[in-house]
Amino acid sequence: MYHDHVRRDKLTSKAWFLGVLALVIMAVGVMGGVGHTSLGGLIAPIAGGLPGGEALVNVWVALALALFLTLNVYLLGQLGMRLQVAAVWLEVFSLFALFFYSFDLSYSFILGKLAFLVTQGVATTLYISAMSIAIAFVLAMVGAIAKLSDNGFAVAIASFYTSFFRGVPLLIQIYLIYLGIPQLGYVIGAIPAGVAALSLCYGAYMTEIFRAGIMSIPKGQWEAARSLGFGPMRTLGMIILPQSLRLIIPPTGNQFIAMLKDSSLVSVIGVWELMFLARTQGREEFRHLEMLITAAVLYWLLSIVLERVQAHLERRLARAHQH
Structure with missing residues (x-):
């Protein structure tokens, strides 16, 4: 504003x-x-x-x-x-x-566990989130292109994908992948299952973000590029996407921050990420509140860093658009 x-x-x-x-x-x-x-x-x-x-x-x-x-x-x-x-x-x-x-917390207990929470929990959380957002980015790009195509098969598959993974709670998706895939004869690890669930879920949400960003570019630019002999993929990659990124980055950044927090759900299948360690470390000495507050602060700090990165990208794209 x-x-x-x-x-x-x-x-x-x-x-x-x-x-x-x-x-x-x-x-x-x-x-x-x-x-x-x-x-x-x-x-x-x-x-x-x-x-x-x-x-x-x-x-x-x-x-x-x-x-x-x-x-x-x-x-x-x-x-x-x-x-x-x-x-x-x-x-x-x-x-x-x-x-x-006012909670009368044991700060010595927090300091004693902090290094382990950061080196093991935060590192695993960032690893899972980074892998998931990278895969979700690819899925979203493919899904958006498919939904905007005139191929009935592509539109049907992409619309079914976004409907299902946006309509089913993420926690159920984690269980379906972790417990369901072994029924097909392939045993999947906890981390791959968590990454797959996060990627598929957020890829579905980001598909709509990408689709809206691409559609925001005037159709005349597509037609002008095609009239100059550009192929569909070249037009999309060189003309449409660079302009739509300015609109795609802000909501995509928000999705990344949301994914960072939702990665805590993979703790239910035993992944040693931040939330899992906060619960288990607090359970040993009945210091649940200390560990939960510490985890909350660490998630918040990570979100602040991501917000700064997102703001930097938005400023750079805004300057590029002005030129």
Whole structure:
């Protein structure tokens, strides 16, 4: 979305908005019983000396919270765009950190297991995801071309493929491949089964992304290339696909991030990826929460890295399109 250069008052500076925000926060706090939470315990000694005392402690705590959050929104609204984004990120991250800190976690246990989770779990997760996205990319390209062709057999097979693998839950697909293929006389390993399921599932989703990207290019460019003597594959590879990549990359990047998280499902067939190790390592000393939170943070960090890579690719393709 383009930045709006029309000057106008910020919503966070308007008295009516701040008043409504404060009332909403206070109402939610009162109905949610914020006075009986750990936050209420911090303010209760002060609220006890106010009119109504202990009977209205919930109201006073909710009022204090509403005033604090409303003032915070107002002050953040006065910052520039970059500072505002950084400040909000820092505040939300701090709230998450406080939330996890309240769990009384064993950080020594986390540090003791972290290296193993990274070297074994993260490495396996990245390996499975990279293999799966590469295969899914090829499947999506073939599927998109097939669905756009005028060959009835190709259209039928591609449409059946996308219908089935988008319509059946990924977990069932993993079990069908891992347990079903041996019924045909071929024993498949856990990692190949997981890669096959992820590739087929996300290849089906990406087929529609590729098809939409190719169809977004005006038909006249295809016709012009064909009139110059270009063959279908040469036209597709040199004219159509380079232009459609600018539209294909963003949703494909999102699919890669989703696949990275969905790779945790292959843990059900015994693959030693991040989620599997987090469960097994936490089970040894009944430290499930420590390992699950650690796994969540590692998945998040991997997703952030992929988001940066995706943003870099989008900028490069946007510059190339401008030239």
